Amino acid sequence: MPANVDDLTAVVRHALETTRATTVCPFHDEVTIRVGDDAAESHAYERAKRVVRSDGTTWEGEALREEIGRQLAAAADGRCPKCDRTDPRA
Ligand SMILES: [Zn+2]
Structure with missing residues (x-):
């Protein structure tokens, strides 16, 4: 369950992450x-x-x-832009 079931942002973020629709960068x-x-x-x-x-x-x-649409629109597409910028192999 999300940390706060009464917070729409938290509920949607949790649902997106647990279904692997989104992920948080392990470095950022x-x-x-x-x-x-x-x-x-x-x-x-x-x-x-x-x-x-x-x-x-x-x-x-x-x-x-x-809210799902808003969070997906705000998410980076496929790769972390900060890792792209700092990874010398990129
Ligand atoms: Zn990153």
């Missing part, structure tokens, strides 16, 4: 990388929909889709 905690395909992303949506908030309700699908 602040960098989220989009690594999954459409199947992983829809799996993340289904997982987030099942999260029950502390008041016993679940998140609305529309809010989840919007």
